Amino acid sequence: MKQIVMMLALAASVFADENLLKQAPDYAVQHWEQEYAELENEIEKRKDQKALSEERVSPSNILNRHSLIWDTDRDALDVVLRRTRALLEHIKAMSNAPDLAESEQELSQLEAAARQTDLAKSPATDAQRLALFKAARALQRQVALANPLLNDIDEILFSKGEGYEGLLQTAPWGQINSVLGRDWTKEDWETYNFKTPEGEKPTDEVKRPGLFVLSGFKTGKPETRPLFMDSKIENGPNAGKLLVNFPGNYQFNFDLSYDGKEVVFAKCLGDRTSYHIFKGNVDGSGLRQLTNCWFPDWDPCFLPNGRIAFISLRRWISARCQSWKPQACGTLFSMKDDGSDLYPISWHETSEFFPTVNNDGMLVYTRWDYIDRDFNAGQHMWTCAPDGRDPRAPHGNYTQPFSTQDETRVLSGELYERPWAEFHIRAIPNTSGKYIGIAGIHHGSTPGVPILIDTSIKDDSALSQIKILRGNNLPREEPRARGLEARYTTPWPLSEDYFLATIYAEAGILSPTNPRILYKPQGIVLMDKFGNTEMLMAGQGLSARPLKSRETPPEIPTATWQGERKGASDHKRATISIMNIYESDLPFPEGTEITDLRIIQVVQKPWSSDIIHRKTMGYSFGGMGRMILGTVPVELDGSAYFEAPVEREIYFQALDSQGMAVQSMRSATYVHPGEQLSCIGCHEEKTRAPSITAAPMAMMRPPSKITPEKVPGAAPFSFARLVQPVLDNSCLPCHHKEGKGFQSSRYADLKEFAFYFDADGGSLGLHPKHGGYRTTPGRFGARESRMGKALLNDTHQKAMQAGDISPDDFHRVVLWLDANSMELGSYHDDEAQRAGKVIWPVLEADPANPTGVEHDRPLP
Incomplete structure (x- = not known):
């Protein structure tokens, strides 16, 4: 007991105001005691190699090393003294820094006292170290509240x-x-x-x-x-x-x-x-x-x-x-x-x-x-x-991983x-x-x-x-x-x-x-x-x-025509421009020529829809509905400029001359009324300036109109209307005769022949074939699927030349595969959709204007 009293006296004597500890609010002292126990526990855990092996963040990703437990930290007192010293030195160097000479002297005395205190574990020494810890925390609090950043914060x-x-x-x-x-x-x-x-x-x-x-x-x-x-x-x-x-x-x-x-x-x-x-x-x-x-x-x-x-x-x-x-x-x-x-x-x-x-x-x-x-x-x-x-x-x-298409089993790891x-x-x-x-x-x-x-x-x-x-x-x-x-x-x-x-x-x-x-x-x-x-x-x-004023950020001018601005005389038709689609952080396959962009609308799921465990839109668990709105041309220099769908979420696919997707977004964007949206490329490198040496060809002409996708089952999307008739009429007769390929047009029977990314919430994107988080250019949709690859082989190309498979048949199958091989397009009336009925989405879709273009507004 005598030793404890001596150390408490030592802790108090190093402060100019020996009542500082007593003046600390109870909630602060309770927090310090909690912190002391936590630091002691963290130091003890560092002796456990298994616990150390679970540290998954590199030291380079720590903002400041002082926030960590060091190998030289013997106990919680060492940690708080080290961190208090770092804090004091940092505040001393700040503009309008307070005079911390007295605090610095007190800290030095505390550091000396800590060096003189026995580290051997016992009730007496533990109490001594805890007393010094509280004294150090009281000093740290005094220094922290002297921060000049708090001067005008009352x-x-x-x-x-x-x-x-x-x-x-x-x-x-x-x-x-x-x-x-x-x-x-x-x-x-x-x-x-x-x-x-x-x-x-x-x-x-x-x-x-x-x-x-x-x-x-x-x-x-x-x-x-x-x-x-x-x-x-x-x-x-x-x-x-x-x-x-x-x-x-x-x-x-x-x-x-x-x-x-x-x-x-x-x-x-x-x-x-x-x-x-x-x-x-x-x-x-x-x-x-x-x-x-x-x-x-x-x-x-x-x-x-x-x-x-x-x-x-x-x-x-x-x-x-x-x-x-x-x-x-x-x-x-x-x-x-x-x-x-x-x-x-x-x-x-x-x-x-x-x-x-x-x-x-x-x-x-x-x-x-x-x-x-x-x-x-x-x-x-x-x-x-x-x-x-x-x-x-x-x-x-x-x-x-960006892709799991070459994997044969679930990858190990987490996010x-x-x-x-x-x-x-x-x-x-x-x-x-x-x-x-x-x-x-x-x-x-x-x-x-x-x-x-x-x-x-x-x-x-x-x-x-x-x-x-x-x-x-x-x-x-x-x-x-x-x-x-x-x-x-x-x-x-x-x-x-x-x-x-x-x-x-x-x-x-x-x-x-x-x-x-x-x-x-x-x-x-x-x-x-x-x-x-x-x-x-x-x-x-x-x-x-x-509770004080702060600097107002710059005001960015409004450049959309929504609400009260909608329909004003300066409200022009919304457009989208892309400077060079080949500007991409993941390069396109060598020799790829992109001729068109396909625009696909993401269909919103309404509250009236059933929950996920009793309804799915396709092979993908929790997959989304979509509508294929149409295509716009891409110029030889990779540029595109076209009228925009407004007030609906959309994503784009880059198409080759056969109308097959080479690249597809796995995110989405949207355009507001009157907005003139511009992109540099297709997932361009954000830190690299665009390599544009001349005016993009598309910007030298008026915006292209969207060529609507008019085949049945594209908008609204429907497997039963888009592709099932093709399979029944153009594919299965030959398949049955030859005994090859898929033998049924039932949606459930085509999974291994299709292409889809999975939205399974439990896979962490690690499932083979259908996981990952980015699209690999050239390895997507029809071009990557068994069915799509078969369409490109000699047998099916000869069938196309002979007229057994029409260009329309080819186009429909490609559309289905490029659209994640979905079955349904709306989140309701699923049996009616399977029966081939046209079921429009409840939200943000207009049968009178499927593309969503502002036809009533003049061109910019």
Whole structure:
């Protein structure tokens, strides 16, 4: 006991203010004690060679080595002293650095005391080392809060709203019941304005604030005050009513205006009802309801032009990977800051999340992306203009293996070579192309490992653009495989080196039969790249950010004609231009000449569709519906310029002179009314300037018209109408006579002769033949399938010359094989489709204008 008292006295004596330890808030001390135990455990684990072998991230992908456990770290005290020294030296070198001479002296004394303390394990020595650890953490806290980046931050705005604890493909947890079972009309989802919600009634029993302001966090005596506690809604059906009297959750994600004066957020107005978006001033005045319909609206984000981007379920689409209940997909929308002029700015087929604005004025968000790919393929960073133009994946959308076509068995491995998913992506101030984000998992809630993304570095389809801030592993999809450091969310960058975030604690498991870990917020923390984490407030606190103004990104001019702009005198017909289709990071086969582009529409899956386990569209598990819209010519120099389908998701295939696909996208894009979309090439290398020496030939003429694909069964797609008659009339008579080839035209009997990529969510893209994440040029569709190769052999070429197989027959079979050999084209009336009836998709398809071209607008 005497030794413990002596060491406690030593720990106190090294501080100019010996009461510093006593002044530390209880929640901070509790956090330090938790950290001490965790560090001790991590150091012990490093003695286990098996545990070391599971470290799958190279040291080159760690943002700063100090965040790791070193071989020279004897215990937790060594770690915290090393990290505190790194922090102190870094802050000393900053602009407007505080005078840290006294802190530096105290740190040196602590380091000396640590060297003099016995490391032999015993209750006495453990207590001594823990006492020194707490003293070092108290000093570290003092240094961290002296950071000049905090000088003008006196208050922090945060939410106590609902986090994602369910499946992320779905709307925020609890929203499904608010929209299922309703009789929606075609006009509802064509106008994106739905019936007024019911079941939204205020009560006077409990006040439920959701947004709070934290102050005093630098003093160790934090205080919080609620926003809108006494604020009445000023407009709409709930005008004059107190917002806090309405039951229902607040959504955790909100945004603060660039001038720091307004906040936009989402809240339910009843238990298990839809989220609506509200806007108000940070002083509690001006509270207005911006949206009001059955379908939830959430994730609002201020745009530099004054509009608000947000996520909504108004397009009525659901995930193809759903397996046990409908999983609604929210996508990007935009509206004026008064809630008017509301329209979709994304036509993607699956979920999008967490929109923010980067330093260039572009929207940044997470997008699920699995066009003819495994369901785990892409949940990463995308960008687009604030009006929705030109969605691009600057990072992470393609992983290895690109192809499994030559494999005969399932490949070993998992998606360790990059994050499974990336959430809460925000641009780092005063940088170009650098972002903070959370590496999480495909399913479940969003706590994960904080990462830095640098898009200025060439993407190697692995980790070249990623630096990890905590630990040396990335979260895995298995329920209990996230790892200790996968517990952070909603980071807010103060610089490249310092961040605000929320730290989570484990809160048990979902159920005895489903050991997926549940999490609950533990507090708001200040993080640095050295591995230090300082708690600023304990308890529920999400999406924390400084309550102050920030620089407004540049305003990118609107170049689409949607909403109120639609049909204006300057609204021209939308077009697409490609400078050189041969510009590709995966080269085309030598001698390839591309003559046309085929345009295929991705059919959206409506909520009314059945779940995946009772319906499939083809051989691919969870495969997507599609319509073949038509083709446009490609010039000799590889350029193309053509009228664009609008307000529908599309992808392209590069065709040779026989009309067979050489390359096909495994992602998709879309064009808005009046948009002039331009691409350099076909998966061109992003870091290489295009090799254009003269004006592209296609740009020297008016845009080509789409030559519609008029064969039966192309649009809408139908195996029974497109190819089955060909097989019955032109193929099977000879096959039966010769006893060769397929002997039936039943769809189920043709699988081994067809070509398809699988969307199986459990394969990780590793299944032989049908997996992978990219198309290999020249090894796709008809050219790669048994049936397509047979069509090109001497026997079938002679049959074509003899007229036994017509050009139309050949074309139909090629179309089917190039379209992933699907059976159905719509997500409903499957038996009618199998019977050969024309069944148009419910969503985003127009029988009167299948190509979707703006024929009523003049050419640009």
